[in-house]
Amino acid sequence: MPECVKTMSQAEREIHLMTAQQQTTQTQVVNRAKELLADGTVARVLGWKAGELPYAPQPAYFEKEEDLEEFVYNGFCGANLSKYMIEASKLDGKTLVCLKPCDTYSFRQLMKEHRVDREKAYIIGVGCKGKLDIEKIKAQGIKGIQSIQGAERTDDADTLTIQTLYGERTCAYADVMLERCHVCKGKEHMIFDELIGESRDTKDRDRFAQVKEIEAMTPGERFAFFQKELSRCIRCNACRNVCPACSCRKCVFDSSQFDSAQKANADPFEEKMFHIIRAFHVAGRCTDCGECSRVCPQGIPLHLFNRKFIKDINEFYGEYQAGADLEPRGPLTSYVFEDVEPGIVAERG
Amino acid sequence: MTAQKKQAEQIKEISGVNPLKCMKCGKCSASCPSYNEMDIKPHQFVSYVINEDIEALVHSKSLWKCLSCFACIERCPRDVKPGKLIDAARQLVVRKKGGDYLSPDEMAQLLDPEIPQQLLVSAFRRYRR
Amino acid sequence: MSIEAKEEFRPKIVAFCCNWCSYAGADLAGSSRLSYPADVKIIRVPCSCRVNPMFILRAFEKGADGVIICGCHPGDCHYTTGNFYARRRMTLLFSMLDFIGVESGRTRVEWVSAAEGVKFSATMNEFVEKIRSLGKNVRLEDLRCQNV
Amino acid sequence: MQRVGVFVCHCGSNIAATVDVKKVAEMALMEPGVVHAEDYQYMCSEAGQARIQEAIREKQLTGIVVCSCSPRMHETTFRTAAQRAGLNPYMVEIANIREHCSWIHKDMEEATKKAVLLMRAAVAKVNLNTPLRPGESRVTKRALVIGGGIAGIQTALDIADAGYEVDIVEKTPSIGGRMSQLDKTFPTLDCSACILTPKMVEANAHERITIYTYSEVEKVTGFVGDFTVDIRKKARSVDMNKCTGCGVCQEKCPSKKTPSEFNRGLSTRSAIYTPFAQAIPNVPVIDREHCIKFQTGKCGVCAKVCQAGAIDYEQKDEIITQKYGAIVVATGFDMIRLDDYDEYAYSQSKDVVTSLELERIMNAAGPTKGHLERLSDGKAPKEIVFIQCVGSRCADNRGKSYCSKICCMYTAKHAMLIRDKYPDVNVTVFYIDVRTPGKNFDEFYRRAVEEYGVNYIKGQVGKVIPQPDGRLLVQGVDLIDNRQILKEADMVVLAAAIEPDPDVRKIATMLTASIDTNNFLTEAHAKLRPVESPTAGIFLSGVCQGPKDIPETVSQAGAAAVKAIGLLAKDKLLTNPCTAHSDELLCNGCSQCANVCPYGAISYEDRQVNDHGIREVRRIAVVNDALCQGCGACTVTCPSGAMDLQGFSNRQILAEVDALCR
Numbered sequence A: 001m002p003e004c005v006k007t008m009s010q011a012e013r014e015i016h017l018m019t020a021q022q023q024t025t026q027t028q029v030v031n032r033a034k035e036l037l038a039d040g041t042v043a044r045v046l047g048w049k050a051g052e053l054p055y056a057p058q059p060a061y062f063e064k065e066e067d068l069e070e071f072v073y074n075g076f077c078g079a080n081l082s083k084y085m086i087e088a089s090k091l092d093g094k095t096l097v098c099l100k101p102c103d104t105y106s107f108r109q110l111m112k113e114h115r116v117d118r119e120k121a122y123i124i125g126v127g128c129k130g131k132l133d134i135e136k137i138k139a140q141g142i143k144g145i146q147s148i149q150g151a152e153r154t155d156d157a158d159t160l161t162i163q164t165l166y167g168e169r170t171c172a173y174a175d176v177m178l179e180r181c182h183v184c185k186g187k188e189h190m191i192f193d194e195l196i197g198e199s200r201d202t203k204d205r206d207r208f209a210q211v212k213e214i215e216a217m218t219p220g221e222r223f224a225f226f227q228k229e230l231s232r233c234i235r236c237n238a239c240r241n242v243c244p245a246c247s248c249r250k251c252v253f254d255s256s257q258f259d260s261a262q263k264a265n266a267d268p269f270e271e272k273m274f275h276i277i278r279a280f281h282v283a284g285r286c287t288d289c290g291e292c293s294r295v296c297p298q299g300i301p302l303h304l305f306n307r308k309f310i311k312d313i314n315e316f317y318g319e320y321q322a323g324a325d326l327e328p329r330g331p332l333t334s335y336v337f338e339d340v341e342p343g344i345v346a347e348r349g
Numbered sequence B: 001m002t003a004q005k006k007q008a009e010q011i012k013e014i015s016g017v018n019p020l021k022c023m024k025c026g027k028c029s030a031s032c033p034s035y036n037e038m039d040i041k042p043h044q045f046v047s048y049v050i051n052e053d054i055e056a057l058v059h060s061k062s063l064w065k066c067l068s069c070f071a072c073i074e075r076c077p078r079d080v081k082p083g084k085l086i087d088a089a090r091q092l093v094v095r096k097k098g099g100d101y102l103s104p105d106e107m108a109q110l111l112d113p114e115i116p117q118q119l120l121v122s123a124f125r126r127y128r129r
Numbered sequence C: 001m002s003i004e005a006k007e008e009f010r011p012k013i014v015a016f017c018c019n020w021c022s023y024a025g026a027d028l029a030g031s032s033r034l035s036y037p038a039d040v041k042i043i044r045v046p047c048s049c050r051v052n053p054m055f056i057l058r059a060f061e062k063g064a065d066g067v068i069i070c071g072c073h074p075g076d077c078h079y080t081t082g083n084f085y086a087r088r089r090m091t092l093l094f095s096m097l098d099f100i101g102v103e104s105g106r107t108r109v110e111w112v113s114a115a116e117g118v119k120f121s122a123t124m125n126e127f128v129e130k131i132r133s134l135g136k137n138v139r140l141e142d143l144r145c146q147n148v
Numbered sequence D: 001m002q003r004v005g006v007f008v009c010h011c012g013s014n015i016a017a018t019v020d021v022k023k024v025a026e027m028a029l030m031e032p033g034v035v036h037a038e039d040y041q042y043m044c045s046e047a048g049q050a051r052i053q054e055a056i057r058e059k060q061l062t063g064i065v066v067c068s069c070s071p072r073m074h075e076t077t078f079r080t081a082a083q084r085a086g087l088n089p090y091m092v093e094i095a096n097i098r099e100h101c102s103w104i105h106k107d108m109e110e111a112t113k114k115a116v117l118l119m120r121a122a123v124a125k126v127n128l129n130t131p132l133r134p135g136e137s138r139v140t141k142r143a144l145v146i147g148g149g150i151a152g153i154q155t156a157l158d159i160a161d162a163g164y165e166v167d168i169v170e171k172t173p174s175i176g177g178r179m180s181q182l183d184k185t186f187p188t189l190d191c192s193a194c195i196l197t198p199k200m201v202e203a204n205a206h207e208r209i210t211i212y213t214y215s216e217v218e219k220v221t222g223f224v225g226d227f228t229v230d231i232r233k234k235a236r237s238v239d240m241n242k243c244t245g246c247g248v249c250q251e252k253c254p255s256k257k258t259p260s261e262f263n264r265g266l267s268t269r270s271a272i273y274t275p276f277a278q279a280i281p282n283v284p285v286i287d288r289e290h291c292i293k294f295q296t297g298k299c300g301v302c303a304k305v306c307q308a309g310a311i312d313y314e315q316k317d318e319i320i321t322q323k324y325g326a327i328v329v330a331t332g333f334d335m336i337r338l339d340d341y342d343e344y345a346y347s348q349s350k351d352v353v354t355s356l357e358l359e360r361i362m363n364a365a366g367p368t369k370g371h372l373e374r375l376s377d378g379k380a381p382k383e384i385v386f387i388q389c390v391g392s393r394c395a396d397n398r399g400k401s402y403c404s405k406i407c408c409m410y411t412a413k414h415a416m417l418i419r420d421k422y423p424d425v426n427v428t429v430f431y432i433d434v435r436t437p438g439k440n441f442d443e444f445y446r447r448a449v450e451e452y453g454v455n456y457i458k459g460q461v462g463k464v465i466p467q468p469d470g471r472l473l474v475q476g477v478d479l480i481d482n483r484q485i486l487k488e489a490d491m492v493v494l495a496a497a498i499e500p501d502p503d504v505r506k507i508a509t510m511l512t513a514s515i516d517t518n519n520f521l522t523e524a525h526a527k528l529r530p531v532e533s534p535t536a537g538i539f540l541s542g543v544c545q546g547p548k549d550i551p552e553t554v555s556q557a558g559a560a561a562v563k564a565i566g567l568l569a570k571d572k573l574l575t576n577p578c579t580a581h582s583d584e585l586l587c588n589g590c591s592q593c594a595n596v597c598p599y600g601a602i603s604y605e606d607r608q609v610n611d612h613g614i615r616e617v618r619r620i621a622v623v624n625d626a627l628c629q630g631c632g633a634c635t636v637t638c639p640s641g642a643m644d645l646q647g648f649s650n651r652q653i654l655a656e657v658d659a660l661c662r
Helices: A002-006 A010-017 A020-038 A065-070 A081-088 A101-112 A134-139 A209-215 A219-230 A238-242 A268-282 A291-295 A303-317 A344-348 B003-015 B027-031 B042-050 B054-058 B071-075 B082-096 B104-110 B117-127 C002-006 C022-031 C053-061 C082-099 C117-134 D021-028 D046-058 D071-084 D098-102 D108-126 D150-161 D192-205 D248-252 D292-296 D301-305 D355-362 D407-421 D441-450 D504-511 D550-568 D592-596 D633-637 D650-661
Strands: A044-049 A058-062 A095-099 A121-126 A145-149 A159-164 A167-172 A194-196 C013-018 C040-045 C066-071 C107-111 D004-009 D034-040 D063-068 D092-096 D136-138 D142-146 D165-169 D209-212 D215-223 D226-233 D318-324 D326-329 D333-335 D352-354 D383-390 D426-431 D455-458 D461-466 D472-478 D483-489 D491-496 D498-500 D538-540 D572-574 D580-582 D602-611 D614-623 D643-645
Touching (some): A020 A044, A020 A121, A209 A219, A209 C082, A238 A291, A268 C053, B027 B071, B027 D483, C013 C117, C022 C066, C040 C117, C053 C082, C053 D650, C066 C082, C066 C117, C082 C107, C107 C117, D021 D063, D021 D108, D046 D071, D092 D098, D142 D318, D142 D550, D150 D165, D150 D192, D192 D209, D215 D318, D226 D326, D326 D504, D355 D407, D383 D461, D407 D426, D472 D491
Parallel strands (some): A095 A121, D142 D165, D142 D326, D165 D209
Antiparallel strands (some): A159 A167, D136 D572, D226 D318, D472 D483, D580 D643, D602 D614
């Protein structure tokens, strides 16, 4: 497949990806960024630039106005940039960062944990009407993709037009959205300096439907399900690297304290252990941004772990959304006398 | 296991009572309305079971003098409840005799105005299980 | 292995006991000669809130068949609040283990005070019984150890 | 690599009878790091400790494992021994092979196997131990006594006499407690007030004692040597500085229908009141719930009649915050409620009374001015029946499982006093056992029988039936005669069980002092440390620890005082070195740990770090050693493992887990 892409020039790609509305959001951001760079308000811009493939833009820094020509913003800009602000907070001067509504939850959570410096960020809340999952497009049997039109959703045009080596194909936008967009947290930005572009709440599914489905299985079935999913894990650490909550300077799994340093999985339990502990460490802090599942090269539905914790937290300790407030205590760092006993797990069966 | 020991175990099992919890306060005997009719007194029932002297117990008059009023069960501070022991001993005897139980339906036909009410009530209490 | 399989199953059970209540409760069970199976081995921790989920998973990985955490009764923690946090952590962790298909009976939290030797012994007897009925923990252990 | 010595104790036959100690020592030698292993009869003995010290010196041991009894028993002993031989005391680990092994297992092979595992875990841990040094913390030279009964008064007097400041907090309007309600005391029949009042006066006059009556402890923070306590002084509505204690307000108060707490509800009192004549302080309080002024706004008689102008309706609760080095709990007891004991007709007949009510009836200042009479009709009783163990020694949930200890003696006292004053009254006592351990106690009981002709019957009462003529039919049993007894009586006295004051649970929670299922505070050791709570700096005085009579209470009060004085006499305390520490290279500075720290011991600072060549300023968690108590809550909250607990580190605990699962 990569060969087909290679045949396209950079210019062609850009043209294909542009639509009227997207031009507006992207161009607006670029224009505003240029202004802010020019007047010295910000020292750099954190956004996305086009990648090797038409559907894989990458997070990127832009330090000069002319670099911004490469800036893109479209339906494939799913990447949550808030984690990059940890490093950007250490740099001199402000960084302009583009955050989608759901990314702002992560940013706020990081603020709460003193990991990012609000003063060092100039936040442009970019509009979002749902982001796309290339795997889902491919799963529709669409191969040899050359370019995609309608990747940034405008008004109510709900169709993607895809140019392939085998001709033009179309698919419904809603069918190929990222999983997280189906359970959208809402179109409001939790924090921003200014807003550009329109957002839409794309929620059309029960956030916990999948978790409930698994809960309804027998323990044996559940075990088999996760055994099958997790046995694909290659411990590439992509989930860990992308996760805004998983932002330790040094992961415990890389530290000598737990004898787990830089070790290949020795047994099938270890990858379970890694994912359980990872989910546990982010429990009460995970905003459910879904980046872990998005980046997993093996397509493991890692967000299920986080969502199970979120569901339990909501049920046991009351509704909680990480990053929705700046309250320092989360569900695992607070308690009430009447909390449920751990025995509830066994009682529930 | 001797026959006596076996019977003692049976009584403990049927009644669910641990006679060793008894502190010999005598509140059962103090509460018993049939005390004067009994040859073996309610508090003594406990030591008979502890000493595994079940033969004497099942042949005692007391077995059939107990009204099952449950006063001793209600008031026993040690959760020993001699009434249950007495009831269990009675069951041993009844089972041995071939288990001629009555069902509550049959009882209506056998009703005799001469039968004391208390006996009826106690019978119901005993057999409704 | 076949010979071993025929032997009576003796589970490996790790009990994390807080120093102030449950460890003392276990001591009291000992000085009162209230027996419980030798399968239970106690690790002393200052407080139930010192128990890291890592320790529990590690125990399972190394072949434990059951893990029990004992602490002061809620409200009676020597450090005031430790067991409240432990309670939330363990509730969520146990729920997760249950979610991935590990039998929920293999993990347990029990509050045992320094005066509750009887409860400690009864709890351990009960827990061992439960683990025996669940059998060997094949879902979590390090499979490399199986035939050694 | 450590050089570890393993010492296996036989504890006489306590361990050796069920654990093959030689085998344990033998197996120890196969463990990594172990260079020495031996077994001995009594490791805690002087000879045993000498062997340990010799081995430390000769084999240059860097760590030792003692396989013996619980570390709660002898950890300090062995640490001190090791220290004297030049080893850091925190290089000592105990494998508890007695309480957790030999005493609970019967099969030798099984127990030995477990003992070996426990030894291995301890060796695995000690291999990772590092020498630790305790820090120091200061001691506030002031003690708090919670409860102003005889226990609290005695403790406060003893501490104050030793030269330390003491505050007494008492929830009722006066100190004195239960003892002030008693008429006479056994076994010498002293008048209770005659011996108590001088102590109350002494405490009140003592220059180093401050008494807060009508006050409660609201909040306790801190730790041994440095507690901070909030005391709520409830609004008395009377200015303590102005009041002269003339008593006119109480006389004139139009609201006089409130049951008197002091007389156990057998008489009434005014809304503004002092509980009894000798009350200290002799300053009344307004019971706002029953005061007409507070309830309707119209009255104010007391303010009008008060010459001193001491009445202050506007007074508000006041919070006093004070620092203390030691806290003594002396919260005392009450009698259980008898609602569940219908068979004794307590709620049906006024002539069925509890023993404490009888004390008030017998007392000259009581509701009948000391005349023994029936409360129903005021007639003199001719026949009195006492029933023992009402609610004591119960296995059911109506009563208490324990023996209340004081009832046998006070019943003998009551019987004797009645027979002495009213020789024509017949007194019968139904008992299960008569328990009289104590100096001159059995002699006292025998006098009641032999000299005073009190009729003791071995057997319980099943039922008390009020008769139409007002008398009481008592149905009991005489187990010696094997005969049921039906006896008509004019009065029945119930020796109701005593229970700790219900407020003690709240206080125990504030103090993090452990408490048992009966609400008695737990002592640090049942035999060897009976007046200390397991929580450092908290001491126990009187019935809050277990049922006691007055002589015992007073001696325990003195003992608690001595323990508190021993603490206050120190200028500095060594702090537990098993505290949390954060690794600056791993710390994210995320503030999660501070959220769960109960002591506020964690703060954050921006610090220059050198992380493998990367120099930068990072926000790092810093633990204050003096405040950290070592619970470990922070270590689990820390996702990166930067926060670790000395003495119970992640690696140490994992090593134990590994060893036990091996």
